[in-house]
Amino acid sequence: MMIQIKDVTKRYGEQRAVDALSFNVARGEILGLIGPNGAGKTTTIRMLCGVVKPDSGQVRVAGLDPQSQGDEVRSQIGVLTETAELYSNLSGIENLRFFAELYGIDDPRRPHELMEEFGLADHKDKKAGAYSTGMKKRLGLAKALLANPPILLLDEPTSGLDPAGIAMVLDEIERLNSQKGVTVVLCSHVLHQLETVCQRYVIIDRGRTVAQGTLPELAEKCPGPTIVEVDADYILDGEAYRGIPARPLPVGDIQFTVSSRNEVPKLIRQLSQDADVYSVKLKGHDLESVYFRLLEGEKDE
Amino acid sequence: MNRRAVRAIARKDIMSITSNIQVWLPMLIVPLVFAVLFPIGASFAIRATDTSTSSDFQELLDVLEKLPQSSLDSLKGIFDSLITDQQRIAYMMFNYFMAPFFLMIPLMAASTISVDSFVGEKERGTLEGLLLSPVDMRSIFAAKALASLIPAIAISLTSFVLFAVCANVFAWPIFGRLFFPSIAWAPLILLVMPAIGLLAVLINVFISARVSTFQAGYQMSGFLVLPVIALMIGQFTGIMLLDAKVLLAIGAALIIVDYALLMAITKRLDKAQIFESQVR
Numbered sequence: 001m002m003i004q005i006k007d008v009t010k011r012y013g014e015q016r017a018v019d020a021l022s023f024n025v026a027r028g029e030i031l032g033l034i035g036p037n038g039a040g041k042t043t044t045i046r047m048l049c050g051v052v053k054p055d056s057g058q059v060r061v062a063g064l065d066p067q068s069q070g071d072e073v074r075s076q077i078g079v080l081t082e083t084a085e086l087y088s089n090l091s092g093i094e095n096l097r098f099f100a101e102l103y104g105i106d107d108p109r110r111p112h113e114l115m116e117e118f119g120l121a122d123h124k125d126k127k128a129g130a131y132s133t134g135m136k137k138r139l140g141l142a143k144a145l146l147a148n149p150p151i152l153l154l155d156e157p158t159s160g161l162d163p164a165g166i167a168m169v170l171d172e173i174e175r176l177n178s179q180k181g182v183t184v185v186l187c188s189h190v191l192h193q194l195e196t197v198c199q200r201y202v203i204i205d206r207g208r209t210v211a212q213g214t215l216p217e218l219a220e221k222c223p224g225p226t227i228v229e230v231d232a233d234y235i236l237d238g239e240a241y242r243g244i245p246a247r248p249l250p251v252g253d254i255q256f257t258v259s260s261r262n263e264v265p266k267l268i269r270q271l272s273q274d275a276d277v278y279s280v281k282l283k284g285h286d287l288e289s290v291y292f293r294l295l296e297g298e299k300d301e
Numbered sequence: 302m303n304r305r306a307v308r309a310i311a312r313k314d315i316m317s318i319t320s321n322i323q324v325w326l327p328m329l330i331v332p333l334v335f336a337v338l339f340p341i342g343a344s345f346a347i348r349a350t351d352t353s354t355s356s357d358f359q360e361l362l363d364v365l366e367k368l369p370q371s372s373l374d375s376l377k378g379i380f381d382s383l384i385t386d387q388q389r390i391a392y393m394m395f396n397y398f399m400a401p402f403f404l405m406i407p408l409m410a411a412s413t414i415s416v417d418s419f420v421g422e423k424e425r426g427t428l429e430g431l432l433l434s435p436v437d438m439r440s441i442f443a444a445k446a447l448a449s450l451i452p453a454i455a456i457s458l459t460s461f462v463l464f465a466v467c468a469n470v471f472a473w474p475i476f477g478r479l480f481f482p483s484i485a486w487a488p489l490i491l492l493v494m495p496a497i498g499l500l501a502v503l504i505n506v507f508i509s510a511r512v513s514t515f516q517a518g519y520q521m522s523g524f525l526v527l528p529v530i531a532l533m534i535g536q537f538t539g540i541m542l543l544d545a546k547v548l549l550a551i552g553a554a555l556i557i558v559d560y561a562l563l564m565a566i567t568k569r570l571d572k573a574q575i576f577e578s579q580v581r
Contacts (some may be wrong), residue, residue, distance in 0.1 A: 085426035101309030
């Protein structure tokens, strides 16, 4: 296990930011840490870095205690947080050179390589304060990768990026994971993005673990109806189609609700006899639907 | 201690001073006024005044009479060698009355830079990244103290040299020889100046922990000049004279206070504690 969090609680005054939280991250895994705002993701990342002290419980990163061996732990973690700013009065390259010194990086070419890799080479001498939101984010990511860390903790690494930037960052995360075996913890609110890169998820809410596992494992924990969105030239008569609940969507598609995934082929076979079918989208098993069902279930308890 | 990180952080902080006009402007204007305008102004004023009729000058000389015996003893030899009242007044003015300004310069410079270095990092949101790096708190603290002290001492020494040149040049018609500095400047420059700069840095560590903007920190640290103003008043009213002995004693006291504060700070350098109290 690369990261172990066991029964960890952290209070700020009366408020429990993290409440008996437990989860593990295996070496070489990409884990999605998801939850609503204020769920405790930032506090968790900070505890992993040893800059926030848990009130109780155990945190281990690469077998080390982030509290007593903080700087050792921090030298193995590349971290990107939403709140940490870079030095706006220094240029992009000066920022990376500065952090290269702090992380004890000897190769003077490393900052340049990263500027190149993140498409910032043309702006390397521009003050970081004059960077656009997307450029700042890329510079922050470059900073996180400076020391070739075996662990990456990334909080919203794609927010503020344009579509090309998002694709580039997600590709980079996958590449580091598959080629270098980097362990990644990814926090994001854009769940469909996580779906393409994460192997496993931990869902937290109000500091507690709601559920964890792979997407199929999570889906199994909260069985729900399967939504099928179909683009077909068929006009609905009423609120059902051959006994299956259905309704037209504003964009012209038709949304069917079936009780399980197994009923989808039958529905499509039937429908394609009655009309021309152009596309079929399955919902209800994607991360977003599962996430909402799990949080909903948590609230009911 | 991580020397490489200390150097990098100190260099970064010193660079940040030059890019922030709020920081470097007061740091340069005050020393320029003290080191250049004051000696020129004082030289002309003394030369233009008839010392035998000016009541102000007589009062100044009367103050000297009131000084404690030990101070008078240290002045006696010098005063006997000075012939005119004009020379005596110029000598007192430059060598003693102006001395407190040279405590003010390192104090203000170290204070301004250290507030920027400590609070600025917090205000600009960069403290988090710094604390998330694998650099121990002692190194971060040492770097920030050095980044404040080195420029403060450099500015102070430059001001002193400028002052010495201006004093000797513009008061040449009064003395006809080099008369500045007196021996009292040795402990002032070598001991009191660095010690008072360090004191400003250390006190600002405590102030910075309690404020969230550079402006607030800068204003709060303003009270640091009060003891220096007290010294100034003390001299003008004849209670004491900043001679070598008094300055040595002040220097020794400052070193003791510096040491106590340093111990108190190094005990509190816990990264998690600092992060939790200083990072939003």
